[in-house]
Amino acid sequence: MKTALTGIKPSGVPHLGNYLGMIRPALALTASYRCLYFIADYHALTTLHNGAELRANTAALAATWLALGLDPERALLYRQSDVPEVMELAWILSCFTSKGLLDRAHAYKDALAQNRDITAAVYTYPVLMAADILAFGADVVPVGRDQKQHLEMCRDIAVRFNHVYGDLLVVPEPVIREDVETIPGLDGRKMSKSYGNTIPMFLPAAQLRKLVMRIQTDSTPVAEPKDPGAAAVFQLYRQVVGREQAAPLAARVRAGGTGWAAAKEALAEALEAAWAEPRARYEAWRQDASGLEAVLRRGGERARELAGPRMRAIRRAVGTEV
Numbered sequence: 241m242k243t244a245l246t247g248i249k250p251s252g253v254p255h256l257g258n259y260l261g262m263i264r265p266a267l268a269l270t271a272s273y274r275c276l277y278f279i280a281d282y283h284a285l286t287t288l289h290n291g292a293e294l295r296a297n298t299a300a301l302a303a304t305w306l307a308l309g310l311d312p313e314r315a316l317l318y319r320q321s322d323v324p325e326v327m328e329l330a331w332i333l334s335c336f337t338s339k340g341l342l343d344r345a346h347a348y349k350d351a352l353a354q355n356r357d358i359t360a361a362v363y364t365y366p367v368l369m370a371a372d373i374l375a376f377g378a379d380v381v382p383v384g385r386d387q388k389q390h391l392e393m394c395r396d397i398a399v400r401f402n403h404v405y406g407d408l409l410v411v412p413e414p415v416i417r418e419d420v421e422t423i424p425g426l427d428g429r430k431m432s433k434s435y436g437n438t439i440p441m442f443l444p445a446a447q448l449r450k451l452v453m454r455i456q457t458d459s460t461p462v463a464e465p466k467d468p469g470a471a472a473v474f475q476l477y478r479q480v481v482g483r484e485q486a487a488p489l490a491a492r493v494r495a496g497g498t499g500w501a502a503a504k505e506a507l508a509e510a511l512e513a514a515w516a517e518p519r520a521r522y523e524a525w526r527q528d529a530s531g532l533e534a535v536l537r538r539g540g541e542r543a544r545e546l547a548g549p550r551m552r553a554i555r556r557a558v559g560t561e562v
Contacts, residue, residue, distance in 0.1 A: 241274045242274070243274045243379050244269045244272075244273035244379070244381070245275075245276040245277075245372070245381055245412075246269075246276075246277055246278075246381065246382050247277070247279065247372060248262060248279065248301065249280045250281055250288075250294060250297035250298040250301045251297065251433065252297060253438075253441070254300065254440070254441050255431060255439055255440050256438065256440075256476070256511070257430075257432070257438060259308070259441060260480070261423050263304070263308060267308060267309055269382065269415075270311075270314060270315055273379075274315075275316070276315070276376055276378065276546075277305060277315060277316065277317050278317075278320050278543070279301050279317075279318070279320060280372070281294060281298055281321050282327070283365070283368065283369075284297070286365065299526065299529070299532055300526070302317065302535065303525035303532060304441060305317055306521070306532075306535065307518040307519070307521040307525060308518050312539060316543055317536065317539045318543040319540055320372065322539075322541075322544075323375070323540055323547060325375050326547070327368075329547075329551065329554065330368045332558060333367050333374070333397050333401065334367045336400045336401045336404070337367050337370075337397050341366075341396060341397075345366050345389065345393065347366075367397070369390050370397045370398070373412055374410070375547040376543070376546050376547055377409075377410040378412050379410060380412060380415045381412050381414060382414075382415040382416075383415070383416060384416070385416060391414045394412065395411050395412065398410070398412075399411060405554075405557040408553055408554055408557055409554075421479065423479065424475050424476060425438060425439075425472070426439070426456065427456050427472075428456055439476075439511075441522075442515060442518070442519045442522045445512050445516075448508060449505075452473075452511070453508070455472055456472065457471055457473060457504075458471070460500075461499075462497065462499035465493075465494055466496070468490040468503070473503045473504050473507055474489070474490065474503050477503060477507040480507065480510045480511060480514060489502075489503060489506055
């Protein structure tokens with residue numbers, strides 16, 4: 241069975257955009273692949289410099305994966321920092337990564353354009369991402385269309401290394417979910433922590449409904465026909481329940497007589513139906529800190545067992561191990 245790998249940064253509270261755009265499709269891969277899911281805590285250090293917050297975010301993210309159905313006996317769940325082989329490989333790969341390649345990275349160019357402080361970690365971010373993938377011989381990596389460049393850079397680095405030392409690294413293929421749309425936030429822009437427009441997962445029902453009712457809509461009167469596809473609230477509803485189940489609400493909105501408030505109520509009900517049981521499991525995991533840590537520790541041990549043989553071969557090839 242081929243291996244699929246995906247990771248997410250513990251840079252904040254998991255939200256609806258994380259679930260629809262990444263977590264839900266990633267969990268679906270377990271039907272066809274041996275799956276590795278990692279919490280990218282070293283990546284989070286590029287923006288998060290509070291140790292207590294990073295630990296809390298990591299625990300919340302681990303509990304989220306488990307609450308949503310990840311079975312740690314069937315798939316690996318681990319912290320990036322529990323696998324030192326990844327950081328070792330990142331250094332080795334950096335010796336085969338040209339400055340020109342890193343200069344072309346979209347994230348780096350965006351940081352330049354915004355005149356942000358650029359650390360060495362921000363600049364070499366793609367190298368660590370490549371090590372995350374190549375250390376485990378992942379065959380496929382699920383990515384969004386806006387993240388495709390990172391995987392292309394990973395492939396370039398692997399090909400260059402293999403040209404020197406032979407085919408030690410698996411050159412991964414992307415799995416691009418064309419059916420995953422941009423997830424709008426409360427203000428209609430892409431849902432993002434940086435915009436402050438997210439819908440956090442596992443809020444109590446009353447808080448969740450209150451937040452959904454804040455989603456921005458136009459002022460078209462209830463009686464008039466409206467275009468459901470142009471409204472963030474309906475786009476979210478359709479992505480939560482699926483096109484077929486969303487069709488009746490779309491028809492009512494187009495016909496007139498159904499306002500955006502009704503669409504918001506439908507979304508709040510759909511989210512509560514989807515998340516009520518996972519919320520209970522999430523809260524149980526958050527109360528079981530030792531159990532959660534045991535899952536992550538065991539995942540890290542198993543991940544090291546996978547990475548170890550490949551890293552020994554790489555060390556022998558480059559000359560750092562006899």
